[in-house]
Amino acid sequence: MxxxxxxxxxxxxxxxxxxxxxxxxxxxxKNIVMILISFVFMYLAIAKGFEPLLLLPxxxxxxxxxxxxxxxxxxxxxxxxxxxxxxxxxDYGQILQHGGLLDILYMGxxxxxxxxxxxxxIGAMTDFGPxxxxxxxxxMGAAAQGGIFFTFIGAALFGMSAAECGSIAIIGxxxxxxxxxxxxxxxxxxxxIGVGTIALAAYTYMALVxxxxxxxxxxxxTKAERSVVMGQLRPVSKxxxxxxxxxxxxxISLMVPSAAxxxxxxxxxxxxxxxxxxxxxVKTAQNELMNIITIFLGVTVGATTQADKIMNLQFAxxxxxxxxAFSIGTACGVLLGKLMYxxxxxxxxxxxxxxxxxxVPMAARVSQKVGQEEVPTNYLLMHAMGPNxxxxxxxxxxAGVLLAIVK
Amino acid sequence: MQDLLSSLVTVATIDPNKKDLDAGTVSxxxxxxxxxxxxxxxxxxxxxxxxxxxxxxxxxxxAKKEQEVQNASNNSENLPKPAPAPVPAPAAxxxxxxxxxxxxxxxxxxxxxxxxxxxxKKLVLKSVKTSKPQRSAWSSAGIVENTRPF
Numbered sequence: 001m002x003x004x005x006x007x008x009x010x011x012x013x014x015x016x017x018x019x020x021x022x023x024x025x026x027x028x029x030k031n032i033v034m035i036l037i038s039f040v041f042m043y044l045a046i047a048k049g050f051e052p053l054l055l056l057p058x059x060x061x062x063x064x065x066x067x068x069x070x071x072x073x074x075x076x077x078x079x080x081x082x083x084x085x086x087x088x089x090x091d092y093g094q095i096l097q098h099g100g101l102l103d104i105l106y107m108g109x110x111x112x113x114x115x116x117x118x119x120x121x122i123g124a125m126t127d128f129g130p131x132x133x134x135x136x137x138x139x140m141g142a143a144a145q146g147g148i149f150f151t152f153i154g155a156a157l158f159g160m161s162a163a164e165c166g167s168i169a170i171i172g173x174x175x176x177x178x179x180x181x182x183x184x185x186x187x188x189x190x191x192x193i194g195v196g197t198i199a200l201a202a203y204t205y206m207a208l209v210x211x212x213x214x215x216x217x218x219x220x221x222t223k224a225e226r227s228v229v230m231g232q233l234r235p236v237s238k239x240x241x242x243x244x245x246x247x248x249x250x251x252i253s254l255m256v257p258s259a260a261x262x263x264x265x266x267x268x269x270x271x272x273x274x275x276x277x278x279x280x281x282v283k284t285a286q287n288e289l290m291n292i293i294t295i296f297l298g299v300t301v302g303a304t305t306q307a308d309k310i311m312n313l314q315f316a317x318x319x320x321x322x323x324x325a326f327s328i329g330t331a332c333g334v335l336l337g338k339l340m341y342x343x344x345x346x347x348x349x350x351x352x353x354x355x356x357x358x359x360v361p362m363a364a365r366v367s368q369k370v371g372q373e374e375v376p377t378n379y380l381l382m383h384a385m386g387p388n389x390x391x392x393x394x395x396x397x398x399a400g401v402l403l404a405i406v407k
Numbered sequence: 408m409q410d411l412l413s414s415l416v417t418v419a420t421i422d423p424n425k426k427d428l429d430a431g432t433v434s435x436x437x438x439x440x441x442x443x444x445x446x447x448x449x450x451x452x453x454x455x456x457x458x459x460x461x462x463x464x465x466x467x468x469x470a471k472k473e474q475e476v477q478n479a480s481n482n483s484e485n486l487p488k489p490a491p492a493p494v495p496a497p498a499a500x501x502x503x504x505x506x507x508x509x510x511x512x513x514x515x516x517x518x519x520x521x522x523x524x525x526x527x528k529k530l531v532l533k534s535v536k537t538s539k540p541q542r543s544a545w546s547s548a549g550i551v552e553n554t555r556p557f
């Protein structure tokens with residue numbers, strides 16, 4: 001009889017400790033809702049192809065973190081400990097000692113390791129030739145960052161904190177790693193939104209670039225402007241391509257030191273590619289390293305999407321302001337393109353301005369597609385790649401400015 | 408207006424947790440951000456344009472020089488030509504080992520013709536025979552893989 005009692009007690013204890021019991025506990029229903037939301041994002045990634053390389057790991061991280069009792073991620077470990085009046089720190093010793101798998105991996109996000117390494121891979125895959133051939137493209141890359149700063153105003157109007165305003169605004173840069181980099185550095189435990197929320201909004205809207213951008217591009221341009229056929233770009237020598245990453249690193253890092261980790265790694269990756277003597281390193285940066293970091297980044301950022309950070313009004317505000325940021329960025333790029341159309345004597349197609357939001361190479365493809373709707377033989381892709389890669393540099397600079405101001 | 412201008416000047420950094428940001432603070436972030444991004448990228452435009460112009464000028468100079476050399480050689484072709492050199496005797500047919508198909512020989516000859524066209528030399532195929540590999544393909548691949556880093 002005692003054996004049966006013991007067996008029943010053990011089974012009852014196991015049931016009490018199980019995740020199923022966690023769902024029944026106070027607030028457990030929120031975890032169920034979050035798991036269902038993770039399924040929606042998995043569906044968008046797998047069936048609809050919405051940035052699957054990042055949205056799928058993010059959604060699976062969201063699933064893992066909302067399984068009661070799994071203890072893979074502990075949000076309370078990431079609360080800042082206050083020291084004195086002005087200083088605060090995260091207790092990494094506690095995380096290493098008691099943290100779960102995703103806590104350990106999330107250190108790479110919180111310590112700003114993963115986004116710069118992703119930038120290394122992006123640099124190793126990017127050809128800056130179109131930008132070097134047409135340096136004026138930088139202007140459109142700069143203008144498209146207007147979305148970041150104008151959205152800052154919108155977020156402030158909602159009464160959000162400076163950290164939240166900066167994190168939401170950077171979504172307008174249309175650059176996932178930069179958004180994660182800035183938000184992980186700015187957001188504190190007092191923030192009502194998390195890094196995962198920002199990442200979800202950024203990657204969702206990046207996937208929706210072909211839907212968001214074309215109506216804005218058509219609304220702001222005339223048929224004559226969209227029909228401009230641009231001439232061929234000049235060929236760029238290997239030496240020019242070699243000088244470019246070194247030059248950009250020096251100028252931007254000296255000007256905005258807080259942008260150095262992103263711009264420095266982006267340009268280091270590009271220098272490796274253009275040097276032609278480091279094939280093995282380039283292959284690693286482009287493939288294995290990039291893939292490993294993408295998995296770590298995605299799944300850990302997904303783990304930060306806890307119910308209390310998603311199921312609130314702020315999440316809706318983030319999503320709303322995110323699309324505003326994207327739209328303003330696109331509009332600013334196109335408007336500067338229109339200005340350049342006039343100044344250049346109708347030689348520049350303003351559609352390439354919308355590619356100034358990063359989202360490489362999707363935004364450039366959109367410029368090409370909208371241009372071909374007017375003139376089917378018009379190939380704007382290479383011209384649009386100039387503002388597109390300039391946008392990557394521009395959003396890194398904008399991130400540096402935000403980090404320099406909000407601290 | 409005075410308050411706005413004074414906050415524009417004084418706001419250097421903002422506490423991340425500060426809520427309800429005033430108009431001056433928000434304006435300072437927006438103006439600073441846009442100005443710094445534009446200055447940074449305009450600096451890059453100037454730098455890239457300068458060295459781009461230098462390299463383009465160098466490339467044009469090189470192309471002009473090559474054009475002059477080309478023109479000079481064209482002119483020399485128009486001068487009275489010396490007596491033609493004796494025509495070399497046609498090369499003997501290559502010795503083809505039994506079992507090697509004509510297509511294989513044709514591919515080898517095409518590759519040689521392609522190489523000689525770019526090198527300016529006339530190469531002749533004298534024989535085609537099956538070589539006996541001293542190592543297996545797997546062994547060769549292993550050696551290549553292991554010695555690649557050096």
